Amino acid sequence: MHFDAFDRYHEKDSRLHRLDPRVKAVITIACILSNALLPDGAWIAFLFAFIFLLALNVVSRLGIAYTLKRSLIALPFALIAFSVLFSTPGNPLSMFHFLMWDFTITDAGLLRFVSILIRSWLSVQMAILLVAVTRFPDLVHALAHLRVPPILTTIIAFLYRYLFVLTDEVFRLLRARESRSAASAAQRSGGGVLWRAKVAGDMAGQLFLRSYERSDRIYNAMLSRGYAGHMYTLNPHEMKPGDYFAAAFAVAFIFIIQILGRF
């Protein structure tokens, strides 16, 4: 089985793919912060941020609507915010009655709701683009260079490597349970909820033991190749003039968006 489905990286050869991962990470975070700083209803700024995204999509050769399509999965979560529709003071737009409550949608509420959604949606797309054009190990390197503590980046690197091994293992366990989830014609099948929960817990316990023992074997493998408590890696990234230029360009653009957002 291959759960490569977890990999969000898209192999292409583009300027964006070749950009230094540190630059990509910093620009992404800057854009997300910039979105957060934009006031409600800064339509022009939202529009420019969106155009910036589309342009990046094109440069990445993933297709102009790449992040657009991917972002739709993340949107339903955004509905948590729907209650601001009613709770923000302002001029009533429409009113309705549900069960025992009256709900009033205000103009300020609508403005705020739509702004929250747009900000969140723009930011999600930036993050999607980042992982689509940066291989995850490079991203982890970037994090290490950006002063994320080594213990965390090392854990994340191991996590990423064994994600695939262990999720495969889980899928096989689930599959085994499914294939024995049988019924006979006569009886009610399935067992009680508590029993089913116990079986799921047993599976988690199994998985834990195997993971634990695997970590022992990996530790042995590391020892036999000279590990003595410190992880060394070669630094495969060097900033080139193009990287500085791209960073400067992005910062300038973000600055312009911020100005536009305030008129």
Place this chain on the structure above:
Amino acid sequence: MPITHAENKFIAPRSECEGDVLQVRDLYFSYPDGHAALNGVSLNLCGGDKVALVGPNGAGKSTLMLHLNGILNGRGEIEIGGRRLTRDNLPVIRAMVGLVFQNPDDQLFSPTVFEDVAFGPLHMGLPEEEVRARVDAALEAVRMSSYRDRLSHHLSVGEKKRIAIATVLSMKPSLLVLDEPSAGLDPRARRTLINLLRELPITMLVSTHDMKLVQELFPRTIVMDEGKVVADGLTMEILDDEALLTAHGLEKP
């Protein structure tokens, strides 16, 4: 001569009966990533048949087996014991087809041997008496009765393999489907397994890379490659057909 075949046409199954235990007709399946793993598989199995399924890595053997109790759903028809496999009768079919995975660690998820073997019967909603009786009978059949209360985690590979077989025997299947049962066993454990399979009075379909096992145990062999059945016939004849073996990355034992 076995019936060998390179193109996509229908292959008449060797077996004389009509396939009273299993009939697969024109099964196609592609994985979500677009890889076409099965390209029109047809085969029949009759009561008492013991059939080997061989072929190189990636031939589609495991994929086919996962179809036989409805874990995967391809296009085509599958009948088990004369009953068409559909979404509605899936649970009943699963009681009829006992599927044992290659790695026993995938099969065993409970802390003790007893709990694992009891999972199937319990899920079928059988009364406690019956469950206990079936567990005992299944462990007896694989000669592991004394392991009833052991932790499955601490068993050797060969022991785990036998317990894995017991976990499906306890459901009294009419067809036993084993995916590479001998992988990773030392010669002694392998021998014990071969004897066990020989004695079990059940129809079985067994995928394997172990050509020696094929030669010893199975009168009939099905060869798959690239998602198709490319040969189906007497094991003796297939193992004698050098050209066929080489063409599909196999070797004489």
Place this chain on the structure above:
Amino acid sequence: MPITHAENKFIAPRSECEGDVLQVRDLYFSYPDGHAALNGVSLNLCGGDKVALVGPNGAGKSTLMLHLNGILNGRGEIEIGGRRLTRDNLPVIRAMVGLVFQNPDDQLFSPTVFEDVAFGPLHMGLPEEEVRARVDAALEAVRMSSYRDRLSHHLSVGEKKRIAIATVLSMKPSLLVLDEPSAGLDPRARRTLINLLRELPITMLVSTHDMKLVQELFPRTIVMDEGKVVADGLTMEILDDEALLTAHGLEKP
């Protein structure tokens, strides 16, 4: 006649040399739970030797291998290239003994192939230039140069296996120790591996259950059972000794 042995006495190694690459003398080891896995193992390996280590599950093969580069510490003496293995020269010894585990997923723990193969040389403290050169040479040796920047988890088992061997070749070991290298490979991938091992100009000790691999590749075989070396001799002779094979759960290929 190979030298076979049932009791606990010292077994004269077959090899004519004095064991210039590896000498193990009277090695005893018990796991923390009290299980005695090694009960006085002695063996010698000389430059250029290719030796198979066979025996049933639980014989102590893996345990012995873990001693050869000091991951486990039993009672007894181990000399690698004439140097006594002690706590102090562990790093040097680990550069001399390349240990490859059975499951490549345990061996390849870095996200990319390059980082994995570079791990050993980097931890030996070599300069960057040298590290890169060694990585290239090691990947070349297993014919996987084009996989340099691939992600390890995307590889097939056969590919992973070869990369796992490269990860220790990059440390330029004088002794290569492989634990069940052919398990789980289909005949074609197995063939590729056999050719690779045949060509590597390095002393190697290989544990396996695959008697056909033993026959094809190794002039000399060591048989272990219950933590002891029970036979050490020419592969031909050992494989002809039916009584020996049966007594230790082995089979002729």
Place this chain on the structure above:
Amino acid sequence: MLYSPAPLHIPENFLSLAVSAACWVVTILTLSLAISKTNKSLGERQIPLMGIMAAFIFAAQMINFPVAGGTSGHLLGGVLAAVILGPWAGMLVMTAVIALQALLFQDGGLSVMGANILNMGLVTAAIGYGLYRLVSNRSRKVKLAAIGFAAWLSVLAGALFTSLQIWLSGNADLKIIVPVMLFIHALIGVGDALITVAAISFIMRTRPDLLGEESESAKGGQGWVWVGVAVTLLVVLLSPFASADPDGLERVATDLGFIGQAQLSPFQIIPDYTVPFLGQTALSTVIAGVIGAIVVGLVAYLIGRGVKAKSQAAGSK
């Protein structure tokens, strides 16, 4: 569904900058403490172990069991991680899991990651380990019961913290979000609790050494009992109050100066700070937020110090 729909993940830009920043500060302070603690006690074996354990938690979140009507119970894992790895390592492992979910799957945003780590990693580990530690000398049954309760409560706590953060950001109505979130997560928490208890009991049966006296999980100080009980009390007292009397909570918050009336920015401690050109609201919010966050962080740090001192005192006895 490829991976577990962990419902607590706050989406990108869903918190105001001030609240995000405050959460980041608390999270970073706690994590630095966790890192220095683990680095100190860290055997070299610990590195691969923690990495694999993170992958384990991630994978285990996909294990489910059917409940009824197509719904299923899931494991969230915070308490499980804390109990088997000890509190500090548990926190780091959960942090790695949450970071990876945000980076790779956009499951929870980057800007709000501080909050997500706080809610799902830190609070859950504190409750889980604290309550487990409280009964560490008792029988197996009592331990399992405590772990189950802790797991359930930790999910509730995460939901409560999440709701409050969203509300403080002005992005939801307290009257709606608190009861809805608490209700949903009271159910989800039962799933987490059942699986956690079964998994721990499995480990107790098969590898008792991993949870015994000598294990990693026994190394957390007695101080955790205080932390655990304190967070538990906070949640137990706040939840009914917040869901039954949200007006009350709102009034308290206003009185404390957390919330302005029409203004949605919390922390209006420095109301008139203006910078030409950038405009008044945004920047003053940020700066006020940062100051507020530092205050909160400082308080958290002092509490941590106090607990540490106490636990050392307890340890030296």
